[in-house]
Structures are given as structure tokens and as C-alpha cells.
Amino acid sequence: MRVNETFLSLQGEGHYTGTPAFFLRLSGCNLQCPFCDTSHQTFMEMSEEAIVVEASRHESRHIVITGGEPALQLTQSLIDQLHEAGFFIQVETNGTMPLPQGIDWVTCSPKGEVVIPVDELKVLYHGEGTDLSIAERLQAKEYRLQPLDTGDEMRNRIILRDTIAYVLQHPKWLLSLQTHKMLGIK
Numbered sequence: 001m002r003v004n005e006t007f008l009s010l011q012g013e014g015h016y017t018g019t020p021a022f023f024l025r026l027s028g029c030n031l032q033c034p035f036c037d038t039s040h041q042t043f044m045e046m047s048e049e050a051i052v053v054e055a056s057r058h059e060s061r062h063i064v065i066t067g068g069e070p071a072l073q074l075t076q077s078l079i080d081q082l083h084e085a086g087f088f089i090q091v092e093t094n095g096t097m098p099l100p101q102g103i104d105w106v107t108c109s110p111k112g113e114v115v116i117p118v119d120e121l122k123v124l125y126h127g128e129g130t131d132l133s134i135a136e137r138l139q140a141k142e143y144r145l146q147p148l149d150t151g152d153e154m155r156n157r158i159i160l161r162d163t164i165a166y167v168l169q170h171p172k173w174l175l176s177l178q179t180h181k182m183l184g185i186k
């Protein structure tokens, strides 16, 4: 598998915020979003067995498989091997491609038509004009609104204020913050 990076950290966003987790970032994506901050060029080849061994070196049995778009490479056999090793498997996806069976928690940050069932829908909020209509079409256990990180501190503050205001008026949505950025961890 083409792996962008692996690391141990705390899940910084969404339902499992604060959970110690092993992160497996798979390389490559089927989309090309203009604001994408993930490098799709660099990767190392790792076998499924090597991934399970690497993940199992740590105490945490929560794995976050992210990307790029993990659905491009994720296999049923890797999911089964991780379950056999005792892992709770969270996948972060754009939702446009099918995933293997049995994933414990699917976090979807929609970037196109979502074709899979999801547990947590996470939408980036950039203020008035953000299209949230997907929440009417897609069933999820949790709907989360995450202020867009523009890289501009002043603008980010305004977006955060607007996101909080929106959530207070629309309690179907929960606020999602990128706590790893606040903490200065990966």
C-alpha cells in the first residue's frame, strides 16, 4: 500500500477528539480540491502485515485511517487483520467511493456526492453561503460543523464566531474544532 505517513497522536477532531490513536495516512486521492493541504506525491510502500505490526507497537487500539482518500486503497483483508489485532477502526473519507465492510466509525467530510453510509458528517464552514443541504439528504449519527482554516488569523476568528452563531441557532449541528492545531501536535 502507498502510505504517506504513520504516527501516534491524539485524534484532534470530531467525535473521538482526545482519543490516543495510531494514524495511517494513505497516499493519493480521487479528487483535486483547490484547498487540499495533503501531499499526494510522497509515499512509502508498506504491506498490510507491516501496517498491522507497526500499529500494534503502540498501546492504543484506536486506528484512524485517513488520506488523501483511503477508499482508493483500503482492502477488506487489512480491515479484518486490524480487527483481529483488536483495533477499533475509524476511517476519514470524502464519501465518494465504497469502503470495505465492518469499519467501526466512518467520518465523512463531503467533497462530492456521498455514496456510502456514514457515522459522522463533518462539513467545513466558511460563513454565509456554506452549502449545508447535504445534511438533509444524508443520515448520520452526528453532524459537525468545522470552521474552515483559511490560514489568516483575522479571517479565522470571524469564521469561528459565525460557526458558533450558526450552531447555536441550529442545534442539529455540533461544533468541531481542530484541537491538534491548538495543542501544537500532529
Ligand code: SF4
Pocket (backbone or CB within 6 Å): 029, 030, 031, 032, 033, 035, 036, 037, 038, 067, 068, 069, 094, 111
Ligand atoms: S478530498 Fe480531501 S484529500 Fe482529496 S483532494 Fe480534496 S481535500 Fe484533498
